[in-house]
Amino acid sequence: MLLQPRLLPRVLSISSKPRFSPFSAHATQITIPLPSPPILSPITPESDLDPSIQNPITLPLQKLFVPPGIELPGEATSASAHTRVLTGSNIVLGPYAYDSQVVNAEFVKSSVRTADCPSDGLPEFALVGRSNVGKSSLLNSLVRRKKLALTSKKPGKTQCINHFRINDKWYLVDLPGYGYAAAPHESRLNWEEFTKDYFLKRETLVSVFLLIDASIPAKKIDLDYASWLGQNQIPMTIIFTKCDKRKKKKNGGRRPEENAETFQSLISEFFESTPPWIMTSSITNMGRDEILLHMSQLRNYWLKH
Numbered sequence: 647m648l649l650q651p652r653l654l655p656r657v658l659s660i661s662s663k664p665r666f667s668p669f670s671a672h673a674t675q676i677t678i679p680l681p682s683p684p685i686l687s688p689i690t691p692e693s694d695l696d697p698s699i700q701n702p703i704t705l706p707l708q709k710l711f712v713p714p715g716i717e718l719p720g721e722a723t724s725a726s727a728h729t730r731v732l733t734g735s736n737i738v739l740g741p742y743a744y745d746s747q748v749v750n751a752e753f754v755k756s757s758v759r760t761a762d763c764p765s766d767g768l769p770e771f772a773l774v775g776r777s778n779v780g781k782s783s784l785l786n787s788l789v790r791r792k793k794l795a796l797t798s799k800k801p802g803k804t805q806c807i808n809h810f811r812i813n814d815k816w817y818l819v820d821l822p823g824y825g826y827a828a829a830p831h832e833s834r835l836n837w838e839e840f841t842k843d844y845f846l847k848r849e850t851l852v853s854v855f856l857l858i859d860a861s862i863p864a865k866k867i868d869l870d871y872a873s874w875l876g877q878n879q880i881p882m883t884i885i886f887t888k889c890d891k892r893k894k895k896k897n898g899g900r901r902p903e904e905n906a907e908t909f910q911s912l913i914s915e916f917f918e919s920t921p922p923w924i925m926t927s928s929i930t931n932m933g934r935d936e937i938l939l940h941m942s943q944l945r946n947y948w949l950k951h
């Protein structure tokens with residue numbers, strides 16, 4: 647397959663608007679930046695935002711995701727007290743994390759082809775995942791609206807590429823789910839065609855958010871999907887959904903944290919460095935502020951580079 651120039655690694659330097667890639671940077675040795683004073687000053691209005699930020703760090707350094715815009719000071723090997731990690735995630739908060747609040751959100755259009763998507767050049771994030779994993783519910787949780795995106799207990803509710811404009815500045819994109827067993831063979835193939843075309847061609851796609859149901863064990867189709875995104879160097883964040891669902895241990899159920907950990911270790915071979923991940927629930931709104939802060943730092947970096 648021919649890769650679009652913008653998706654090739656930056657070292658080839660033919661990319662028109664290079665996306666930040668979580669797969670290329672700091673591959674084998676993650677060294678944590680040691681900016682001082684604290685990373686959040688002075689450009690971060692949300693710096694007092696607190697519950698979203700955890701300190702001190704509880705994850706091994708090599709499992710953290712270091713966002714764009716942080717200078718790595720050579721051989722530094724340890725995190726400082728100033729390194730801030732978003733709660734329930736492996737994401738270090740950097741200097742581009744600002745302007746994360748959603749003030750207004752509106753549905754703009756449904757498209758069935760990449761070419762039909764909005765052409766105003768605003769940056770966007772796409773929510774993708776198995777049917778019923780909770781993409782539309784997460785979108786509603788992020789914008790604090792109950793029914794902006796339509797949800798359903800029945801898989802297959804979302805059928806098009808749906809653009810929602812946030813604060814007139816950026817888009818959240820709700821996509822149809824994959825892996826819906828009851829869907830006709832032909833429509834499953836179409837799904838592959840049009841969403842993969844969207845991922846490969848959409849110039850303004852800052853990052854894909856791959857939703858994984860943490861209330862159940864890893865599914866092959868999700869692993870395949872993560873692998874495809876990795877191979878195609880499409881920036882990706884893993885959103886573990888339904889973390890409010892806790893199966894009883896005595897029934898053989900595993901906790902969301904355990905399922906998430908297994909999923910991460912299964913996909914680790916697809917990526918040079920650990921992709922960012924966040925634990926969420928659209929019922930309790932766990933992870934909502936964290937996702938918005940993470941999106942803001944990816945988006946603000948993208949806009950300035």
Ligand SMILES: Nc1nc2c(ncn2[C@@H]2O[C@H](COP(=O)(O)OP(=O)(O)OP(=O)(O)O)[C@@H](O)[C@H]2O)c(=O)[nH]1
Pocket residue numbers: 775776777778779780781782783784796797798799800801802803804805821822823824887888889890891926927928929
């Ligand atoms: N317990 C729990 N249920 C959730 C959560 N998120 C979504 N659900 C439920 O899961 C079902 C599917 O949610 P949707 O948001 O429609 O899923 P989707 O991924 O958009 O589905 P498709 O559009 O069919 O691909 C609904 O019954 C939701 O109420 C969550 O965080 N926790």
Ligand SMILES: [Mg+2]
Pocket residue numbers: 781782783796797803804820821
């Ligand atoms: Mg949906």
